[in-house]
Amino acid sequence: MKHFLSVAGMFVMMTAMAACGEEDAASGSGSGEGSEGENSDEKVELTYWYAWGDKIGENNENLVEMFNESQDDIHVTAEYQGTYDELHAKTQAAFAAGDAPEVTQNEIASIGVFAKSGMTEDLTPFVEEDDINMDDFNPGLMGNSYVDEKLYGLPYLRSTPILYLNTTMLEEKGLDPSGPETWDEFEEYAEELTEEDATVGASMPINIWMYEGFVAQGNGQMVADDGESVTFNEEAGVEALDFLQGLYKTGSIKIPTGDEAGDVAKQDFINQHSGMHFSSTADLSYFMEMADEQGFELDTAFMPANDTYGVPTGGANLVMTSELEEEKQEAAWEFIKWMTSTEQTAYASEFTGYLPSRLSAIETDKIQSLYEKQPQFKVAVDQLEYARPRPMEEAYPEISNVLSDELNRAILEEDLSSQEALDGAADKANSLLQ
Amino acid sequence: MIGKKAFPYAMITPSMIVFCLFFIYPIGYMIYLSLHDWNFVSPVKDFVGLSNFTSLFSEQEFLEVMRNSLVYTVLTVTLTTGTSLGLAVWLNKQGIVYRFVQGAMFSPHIISLVSISMLWMWLMDPDYGLLNWFLGLFGLPESPWLTDPSTSLLSLVLVAVWKGIGFNALVFIAGLQSIPRDMYEAASLDDATWFRTFWKITLPMLSPTLFFLIIINVISSFQVFETIAIMTQGGPINSTNTLVFYIYEYGFNFFKIGYASAAGVLLLIVVSVMTFFYFRLLSVKVHYR
Numbered sequence: 199m200k201h202f203l204s205v206a207g208m209f210v211m212m213t214a215m216a217a218c219g220e221e222d223a224a225s226g227s228g229s230g231e232g233s234e235g236e237n238s239d240e241k242v243e244l245t246y247w248y249a250w251g252d253k254i255g256e257n258n259e260n261l262v263e264m265f266n267e268s269q270d271d272i273h274v275t276a277e278y279q280g281t282y283d284e285l286h287a288k289t290q291a292a293f294a295a296g297d298a299p300e301v302t303q304n305e306i307a308s309i310g311v312f313a314k315s316g317m318t319e320d321l322t323p324f325v326e327e328d329d330i331n332m333d334d335f336n337p338g339l340m341g342n343s344y345v346d347e348k349l350y351g352l353p354y355l356r357s358t359p360i361l362y363l364n365t366t367m368l369e370e371k372g373l374d375p376s377g378p379e380t381w382d383e384f385e386e387y388a389e390e391l392t393e394e395d396a397t398v399g400a401s402m403p404i405n406i407w408m409y410e411g412f413v414a415q416g417n418g419q420m421v422a423d424d425g426e427s428v429t430f431n432e433e434a435g436v437e438a439l440d441f442l443q444g445l446y447k448t449g450s451i452k453i454p455t456g457d458e459a460g461d462v463a464k465q466d467f468i469n470q471h472s473g474m475h476f477s478s479t480a481d482l483s484y485f486m487e488m489a490d491e492q493g494f495e496l497d498t499a500f501m502p503a504n505d506t507y508g509v510p511t512g513g514a515n516l517v518m519t520s521e522l523e524e525e526k527q528e529a530a531w532e533f534i535k536w537m538t539s540t541e542q543t544a545y546a547s548e549f550t551g552y553l554p555s556r557l558s559a560i561e562t563d564k565i566q567s568l569y570e571k572q573p574q575f576k577v578a579v580d581q582l583e584y585a586r587p588r589p590m591e592e593a594y595p596e597i598s599n600v601l602s603d604e605l606n607r608a609i610l611e612e613d614l615s616s617q618e619a620l621d622g623a624a625d626k627a628n629s630l631l632q
Numbered sequence: 633m634i635g636k637k638a639f640p641y642a643m644i645t646p647s648m649i650v651f652c653l654f655f656i657y658p659i660g661y662m663i664y665l666s667l668h669d670w671n672f673v674s675p676v677k678d679f680v681g682l683s684n685f686t687s688l689f690s691e692q693e694f695l696e697v698m699r700n701s702l703v704y705t706v707l708t709v710t711l712t713t714g715t716s717l718g719l720a721v722w723l724n725k726q727g728i729v730y731r732f733v734q735g736a737m738f739s740p741h742i743i744s745l746v747s748i749s750m751l752w753m754w755l756m757d758p759d760y761g762l763l764n765w766f767l768g769l770f771g772l773p774e775s776p777w778l779t780d781p782s783t784s785l786l787s788l789v790l791v792a793v794w795k796g797i798g799f800n801a802l803v804f805i806a807g808l809q810s811i812p813r814d815m816y817e818a819a820s821l822d823d824a825t826w827f828r829t830f831w832k833i834t835l836p837m838l839s840p841t842l843f844f845l846i847i848i849n850v851i852s853s854f855q856v857f858e859t860i861a862i863m864t865q866g867g868p869i870n871s872t873n874t875l876v877f878y879i880y881e882y883g884f885n886f887f888k889i890g891y892a893s894a895a896g897v898l899l900l901i902v903v904s905v906m907t908f909f910y911f912r913l914l915s916v917k918v919h920y921r
Contacts, residue, residue, distance in 0.1 A: 283885055286885075287884035287885060290672050290673065290884070291672075291884070293673055294672050294673055311887070315671055315887075316673065316674070317673055455779045455780070455867070455868040456778045456779040456864060456867060456868055457778070457862075457863060457864050457865045457867065458753065458757075459779075462757075462759070465760075592671075593886075595885055596886045599881075599885075603867075603869050603870055606867075606868055607869050610781070610868075610869070
């Protein structure tokens, strides 16, 4: 009995201690919130998750702060979540745990996956209720917003790849600084710019997004319209890989590999080891700063044409997660509406170099004077005429993985032909689409 | 009277609750998921029987992953235990120098693996990295390190060995110091050579330590994740994709939870079998005092 009492006593003490701990924690966080604003209890609290740091992260934090100051009913907390892949994985896990953020970003190829599995909310009724003019969004950017004819995301930070040029290097070699317009010209440029052990034409890792562009330039497609099979092993895809292999064999491009390949390529361009560089328009502000520091002139151009110009679009759309209470839904919609409105679109575009996703934003004084001063910003907008949406099949992330392995293999293993490599990838991809 | 009988059970209840909640339940749930097709959020989990397992084994990529895991484990364990045993024998002496080297060697163990991965990525950068610069100083050919399929897995082994040596050597030194001096005195009276002393006295007396280190090294090597997630993401061309990263990739990037769980069940089986194997077979040969 004595033992039993002491055990019982210990349990009581432990529970009491645990309770104290909880109370402390609760009062601690309570006072923290209190200090932020007096009427914070009445505000609807929202969480917003975003990808990427640096300039892009600052842009997100700034906009959220401006939104919080612009009204008194809603308070949004912005949280950084890493790359798109990491953001998606965390959103998915949080959703399964019933703790998802109200507003988050979907990389545009993932809009389908999230919508079809019921994680994101259909925005059509909100748009209709508020009579949003959907024609104001650049039609080139709307290809990844609808799933089964319902609107699941509004274009936010959107991009296309563009060709960055170090015109100082181009002029030194006697090349036209407006840049190559076709694949043949690109090859000539790359050869001219290459000097053994010093410079290459371009430093470009194998990247599925860019590859989508090369395929589009040959009038090809990655996935058939019915979504039942892949088509990258047809003529346009093979031509694209042959083009890369050819450039690599003559040594006029460098293909960095590994997890850091993208950063290596950027560094090569900044350090003037390469004269041309394919990258997202989102990097424009960053490259302009770097070019200034390194003392070279920077210009931008369309991705060169094969049969035609062509680029994939990229970036993220804003989405609302599903299964929210009505009050939160309304608040989340207010936030999404505000973030994608003309003024904010212009702000984000100027701050980062992302595309202005609204036509009316292009007309604003802010953007017009920016294009006058720095015409490099305008190239991506003009190029949108040739833009293609990204494939949205559920299996596409896995297909990209398979394809990227095979592209790398075709580049590194000399006796593997482009057709063989792509057929191998296509076999696997097709079984994933079934 | 009831109190007396209930007392031990009451005392182990908290740890049993934690054990069941965080070990038994997840393992059970993983086995359940491995028999289903699920994308993490859909309300429906389709029962598919063993088809996740059959597709695992028919997948070329998965066989490569298993091979990578095995190669990585064998290399890491032999190199780590071998080198740290040698170092321990050398460092098992009194003196300030030996103490300093012991301390320096142990320091990687207390640094987080994430920091270590970032650090080695810089060191191994093929163009601007310190390692290639160092090789260049001696006129040796540069290595592509993480960027080429032929060297990437070895580069990761190097990092694991560098991180593991300090801890392993410390445990070995503790083991060496618990060997009674009189056995060595007897050996020297018999004019035994250094090698014979090592082979006949040190190694058998050290076998419990060796046994313990091999087990924990094998298990932790099979579960390697952080360095791969940060340094290579399984690439280039799948050359560094190992079991745990593969599970993560399929579960959280491709959202095939059933398939990933099936791979998880396999990992569980491999680790259990290895542990069992060691305990059953090797323990017969291990010399316990």
